[in-house]
Amino acid sequence: MALLEVEHLRVEFETRRGNLIAIDDVSLAIEEGEVLGVVGESGAGKSITGMAIIGLLEPPGRVTGGEIRLAGRRIDNLAYDSMRRIRGKEIGAIFQDPLTSLNPLYGVGRQLAETIMAHTDASPTAARARAIQLLGEVGIPAPERRIDAYPHEFSGGMRQRVVIALALAVNPRLIIADEPTTALDVSIQAQIIQLLKGLCREHGTAIMLITHDMGVIAETADRVAVMYAGRIAEVGPVRDVVKSAKHPYTKGLMGSIPIMGREVERLSQIDGSMPRLNAIPTGCAFNPRCPDGMARCGVERPDLMATGGPNRAACWLYAPLGVAVHG
Amino acid sequence: MAEAGQPIVEVVGLARYFDVSKPWLARVLQGQPRLTLKAVDGIDFAIRRGETFSLVGESGCGKSTVARLIVGLHRPTRGHIRFDGVDLTALGTRAAQAPFRRRMQMIFQDPFASLNPRWRVRDIVAEPLRAFALVATGETVAGRVAELLTQVGLSANDGEKYPHEFSGGQRQRISIARALSGNPEFLVCDEPTSALDVSVQAQILNLMKDLQRRLGLTYLFISHNLAVIDHVSDRVGVMYLGRLCEVADAQSLFRRPRHPYTRLLLDTIPDLAMTGRARGPVAGEVPSPIAPPPGCAFHPRCPHAGERCRLEAPALLEHDGALIACHGVEEGRL
Numbered sequence: 054m055a056l057l058e059v060e061h062l063r064v065e066f067e068t069r070r071g072n073l074i075a076i077d078d079v080s081l082a083i084e085e086g087e088v089l090g091v092v093g094e095s096g097a098g099k100s101i102t103g104m105a106i107i108g109l110l111e112p113p114g115r116v117t118g119g120e121i122r123l124a125g126r127r128i129d130n131l132a133y134d135s136m137r138r139i140r141g142k143e144i145g146a147i148f149q150d151p152l153t154s155l156n157p158l159y160g161v162g163r164q165l166a167e168t169i170m171a172h173t174d175a176s177p178t179a180a181r182a183r184a185i186q187l188l189g190e191v192g193i194p195a196p197e198r199r200i201d202a203y204p205h206e207f208s209g210g211m212r213q214r215v216v217i218a219l220a221l222a223v224n225p226r227l228i229i230a231d232e233p234t235t236a237l238d239v240s241i242q243a244q245i246i247q248l249l250k251g252l253c254r255e256h257g258t259a260i261m262l263i264t265h266d267m268g269v270i271a272e273t274a275d276r277v278a279v280m281y282a283g284r285i286a287e288v289g290p291v292r293d294v295v296k297s298a299k300h301p302y303t304k305g306l307m308g309s310i311p312i313m314g315r316e317v318e319r320l321s322q323i324d325g326s327m328p329r330l331n332a333i334p335t336g337c338a339f340n341p342r343c344p345d346g347m348a349r350c351g352v353e354r355p356d357l358m359a360t361g362g363p364n365r366a367a368c369w370l371y372a373p374l375g376v377a378v379h380g
Numbered sequence: 381m382a383e384a385g386q387p388i389v390e391v392v393g394l395a396r397y398f399d400v401s402k403p404w405l406a407r408v409l410q411g412q413p414r415l416t417l418k419a420v421d422g423i424d425f426a427i428r429r430g431e432t433f434s435l436v437g438e439s440g441c442g443k444s445t446v447a448r449l450i451v452g453l454h455r456p457t458r459g460h461i462r463f464d465g466v467d468l469t470a471l472g473t474r475a476a477q478a479p480f481r482r483r484m485q486m487i488f489q490d491p492f493a494s495l496n497p498r499w500r501v502r503d504i505v506a507e508p509l510r511a512f513a514l515v516a517t518g519e520t521v522a523g524r525v526a527e528l529l530t531q532v533g534l535s536a537n538d539g540e541k542y543p544h545e546f547s548g549g550q551r552q553r554i555s556i557a558r559a560l561s562g563n564p565e566f567l568v569c570d571e572p573t574s575a576l577d578v579s580v581q582a583q584i585l586n587l588m589k590d591l592q593r594r595l596g597l598t599y600l601f602i603s604h605n606l607a608v609i610d611h612v613s614d615r616v617g618v619m620y621l622g623r624l625c626e627v628a629d630a631q632s633l634f635r636r637p638r639h640p641y642t643r644l645l646l647d648t649i650p651d652l653a654m655t656g657r658a659r660g661p662v663a664g665e666v667p668s669p670i671a672p673p674p675g676c677a678f679h680p681r682c683p684h685a686g687e688r689c690r691l692e693a694p695a696l697l698e699h700d701g702a703l704i705a706c707h708g709v710e711e712g713r714l
Contacts, residue, residue, distance in 0.1 A: 094579060208665055238438040239606070240644060241665060268652050269650055305579060310652065313606065313646075
């Protein structure tokens, strides 16, 4: 049994102009200690998927279908208080902007100790000692002197380290990291990724790494799910998705990324842009932009299917009939 | 007008300091000195006609300040900016600078902030035409706007819409159309694709390349993304804490980086080719530009720093066709 299982998840936003379906039939699983990358462009639904898992969807967004199970236990229908106990203790979260994840009015040590005491029986002294130890683990120099410093006294990279310490404070089994390095400079990005990966390997924590940056995924993740317009377009081991993408969207996405040392005059581009939620095309959502579109794509929606390699792709090219046509 | 390959923009000893001290009363009461932030601290480079010159560096290194200095959004504290041989810093009045300003335009990072939400796209694109009195009648304005919008891949009818009706990539196309409307020769692009998704970024980068070829534009391109820089640039300047540490043509900079900071930056790029290359250990952070380290500003993070690096700021000197500011390279240690 996988640590996290998401099955047929559907998230809708009720608005005056009708229901918008942000996530439509997303299924994924994360094994114990595994890093699953979730990649996609803005509006693909990757952050909403993360928020649905930790139960932090902002109204009017709500889960309207499917199941989320953590270690076999269903968590998408839990009451607010029971979910609160799971958040932090079993599922940690790291968000993009470390400044908004920390309370500016409290010292970082107090925030860490508060989290530790909320989820364990630790005494204030023990919690503080654990907080100092955590700050040291995430690479903050002289943690015993920095423990009472306020968030604004840290640089962006150091703040993100504090947020990682917060997420790891009570050894959760899963961390949802939503664009953890996007707000950071490139040289700091590498440090944070290495730190997150190293710590999770030590603690055996699984990570759901949500990002738009294929480079970060390529370095960090074991498996990748590529999202497009609220659905998973392709999923597979990171190497196979990066090197031999199967879905036309993933292919286009990989071709549009400038890569160092690859001499190309023009980047391959996917024309158009991701559809808005109120205008998702029928059939495969990617079909208006797809270079390999067939008649079937505009009518019938493909589910993830085997592609002959380790990847699974939601594309009719890989349907038993399609294979004959497109070789 | 200068020939191809001749410098169109020359920057000599350019510096810009910002006063970041607290207000006078607070300073007096707390006994604090004035604080100066040296955003750009004496840099020299030249951009040749028809090329793409890029500035790369981490946040706070001064690259955007250089862009703003060149287009005249900041006045330099010292130094000179020559455009097509004319020293802009010596031209006192705005009126005297105007003919040169028309020939350089800027594209900003955030297409949501750089377009006036209350203006129709046609007015946004036509503003430079009106400001520089480039066309006489309303009819020719409309024709020119339609032509510009088609040129950047939008439709001529899009002029009637407002910016909020467009996606980020389309808005950046509007910014480009506006920048092109004055028939500039030189475009300053400050992180033009950083706010965009990668597939849209590819569209914009391709568009900019096509326009450069068709209109013979010269670009100053600013970005923190080295892969993008590698893709678009002919020559690259690497900035660190307000100074240039390496200037070289793009090929040799990326194949054979010389300055330790350039090497560090290249090491931090995620490995998309999946070669299994281990990233070099990268330590430390960019120090505060208010109190930069003495000597070479990079020495606290540099694995090759010696005694001289702590004391003396290195000058930008030529080594094998590249300009490098490093004592190690100068002494032949690196």
